[in-house]
Structure formats: structure tokens, C-alpha cells
Amino acid sequence: MASIACAAVTVPSYAALNAGVSKVTKVSSRATVVCSAAPVENKWSKLAKGLVATGASVLLAASAASAATVKLGSDKGELIFVPDAITVAAGEGITFVNNAGFPHNVVIDEAPDGVDGDALSHEDYLNSPGESFTMTLKDKGTYAVVCQPHQNGGMKMTINVQ
Numbered sequence: 001m002a003s004i005a006c007a008a009v010t011v012p013s014y015a016a017l018n019a020g021v022s023k024v025t026k027v028s029s030r031a032t033v034v035c036s037a038a039p040v041e042n043k044w045s046k047l048a049k050g051l052v053a054t055g056a057s058v059l060l061a062a063s064a065a066s067a068a069t070v071k072l073g074s075d076k077g078e079l080i081f082v083p084d085a086i087t088v089a090a091g092e093g094i095t096f097v098n099n100a101g102f103p104h105n106v107v108i109d110e111a112p113d114g115v116d117g118d119a120l121s122h123e124d125y126l127n128s129p130g131e132s133f134t135m136t137l138k139d140k141g142t143y144a145v146v147c148q149p150h151q152n153g154g155m156k157m158t159i160n161v162q
């Protein structure tokens, strides 16, 4: 999700101005990825760099927020992970943040074959508002995760590592 090979702008029509554009790929309703084959050397160069930098940072921020941050407890106080399923790249950090209804913890109940889920778990309770930690999963596969205090109430999630 966070691997973006080339820079991005949010204004598709701008691509027509850029002589160095070799490919324009629509990646979502709001963003267009523009890949330049060579450095832009026309009069639009500075403008292009500014737009590209702005677009890329916006896109990266959006990806990080949706893909690799998990709230412990919903904004309404429900005892759930939000979201309860995510897909991340191998080695990408997943940050769990205490939100409501704590204490919570994050324990890997099922891990891919050969992976020590216990060693990767965060069994210590998160007790204070906003407390967080980051989990990094290097091995690809599907991980079933639970919060032990609220496991019986259904506080569980799935992490797919690709």
C-alpha cells in the first residue's frame, strides 16, 4: 500500500503540461500517479516539482492513515479494532493506538506457518489515552489478532501481510 514507485499529483489535467510524462495511471477516484521517464526540463519544471511533491505527500499520508494505523476501541466506545482488517506490506509498521475502552492488548492468535506469534504479540496492557506501539510483521501471510480482555466480546482483527 505504501510502496509508491513514482510521484503523484491530484490534478489529472496537469499531466498534459508535463513533457516528461511517460505514463499516467488512474489509481483512485481522487489521485493520479504520474511517472516521469526523465527529469522535466521545460518551463514547467519548478511548478511540476512543487505539484508532484505536494501530491505525493498527501497520498502517502492517506495511505498511512488507512493501512497501518489501528484504533483500539472505536470513537463510539465499542470494544473493537478499527479497522478490523488491514493489508500491509511485509516489514511495514502497524501502529496501534489506544482510543477508548482500554485496557487493551494486541495478541497474535494465529500466525502463518513457522512464525512465532507469541514473540510478536504485545501482551502488556495499554492503559492510558493515546498510548501506542508499533508492530512490524516481516513474514507474509494472514495473522489473526485479538485483544485478550475483550476477546470474548469479539475484539479481534485480521492482518494480511503481502
Ligand SMILES: [Cu+2]
Residues within 6 Å of the ligand: 079, 101, 102, 103, 104, 105, 147, 148, 149, 150, 155
Ligand atoms: Cu480490548
